Amino acid sequence: MAGNDKRRGALRTSNKKGATKGSGGQVRRSLKGKGPTPKAEDRPYHAAHKRRQVSERRSSGRHDRGVEQNELVVGRNPVIECLQAKVPAATLYLAEGTGKDDRLSEAVGIASGRNIPVVEVPRHEMDRMTGNGMHQGIGLLIPPYQYTTVHDLMVDIKGRNEPGLVVVLDNITDPRNLGAVIRSVAGFGGHGVVIPERRSASVTAVAWRTSAGTAARLPVAKATNLTRTIKEFQENGYQVIGLDGDGDVTLDTYKGGTEPVVIVLGSEGKGISRLVKENCDYILSIPTTDWVESLNASVAASVVLSEFARQRRLQ
Structure with a gap:
């Protein structure tokens, strides 16, 4: 019978005098519940939510492909290389508690000298930004490269009152090759580089470093279709x-380097695409020793650009 049970804990006892205070409504609120569970696509951490975001971007015409995004370069040596190459940077991030050394001090000194904001963030935030903990406590945020258009590139060259010299890259996917070509074009008096929008290396931090900063001064244009781009150059007086390796002419016999010219380079493996090759005015080969099959794209560009620069100096 209730109240007569001798078991321990059967009765509520209190030493307090007076009325017992209530819970302040906490029990009532806890019993009320939190309402219906949100749909899977409304929960940010759920895979269905991410799928819905992708679907919304596609339906609104905003595609991730081809959209340039900020790049975070991590690691002390890569960051210093970017800063020394004067890669345009937005922010230098340092993780709290990172041990100081000469490289870190050098990075902070260069960033401060270039008025690049230096921001200290919690280490877990740096881990989240980079996706792993291999950042060595430092990261450099690089904004997207500002590409020009082929039309604007030709207008700019026309305003210089000198024969244009442009390099078009086809099937070049290594950003180091792209950076080296940009450096060679700038070094031998070229006016710009053209790359396709798809299946091509872009001007990333790696390309910036390889170009030794020349990407800041030499315009790089993106083309939707290289075949149409080549025809556009030809219509504007350029020889393509x-x-x-199997050329109609060789570099030591070709004398057209003083005219407006476009040099088309393919990858060492695939070479130039069939349609692009068929629309070139000439196919040129570089004489090499018999047992060397081909040259790296950036090396081949340097050799041809050097010869054309020599012809222009003697004009």
Whole structure:
């Protein structure tokens, strides 16, 4: 019978005098519940939510492909290389508690000298930004490269009152090759580089470093269709020269380097695409020793650009 049970804990006892205070409504609120569970696509951490975001971007015409995004370069040596190459940077991030050394001090000194904001963030935040803990406590935020258009590139060259010299890259996917070509074009008096929008290396931090900062001064244009781009150059008075091992002419016999010219380079493996090759005015080969099959794209560009620069100096 209730109240007569002798078991321990059967009765509520209190030493307090007076009325017992209530819970302040906490029990009532806890019993009320939190309402219906949100749909899976409304929960940010759920995979269905991410799928819905992708679907909304596609339906609104905003595609991730081809959209340039900020790049975070991490690691002390890569960050210093970017800063020394004067890669345009937005922010230098340092993780709290990172041990100081000469490289870290050098990075902070260069950033401060270039008025790049230096921001200290919690280490877990740096881990989240980079996706792992291999950042060595430092990261450099690089904004997207500002590409020009082929039309604007030709207008700019026309305003210089000198024969244009442009390099078009086809099937070049290594950003180091792209950076080296940009450096060679700038070094030998070229006016710009053209790359396709798809299946091509872009001007990333790696390309910036390889170009030794020349990407800041030499315009790089993106083309939707290289075949149409080549025809556009031809319509504007350019002679288009494709580089290939089996050429119609060789570099030591070609004398058209003083005219407006476009040099088309393919990858060491695939070479120039068939349609692009068919629309070139000439296919030019670089004489090499018999047992060397081909040259790296950036090396081939340097050789041809050097010869054309020599012809222009003697004009």
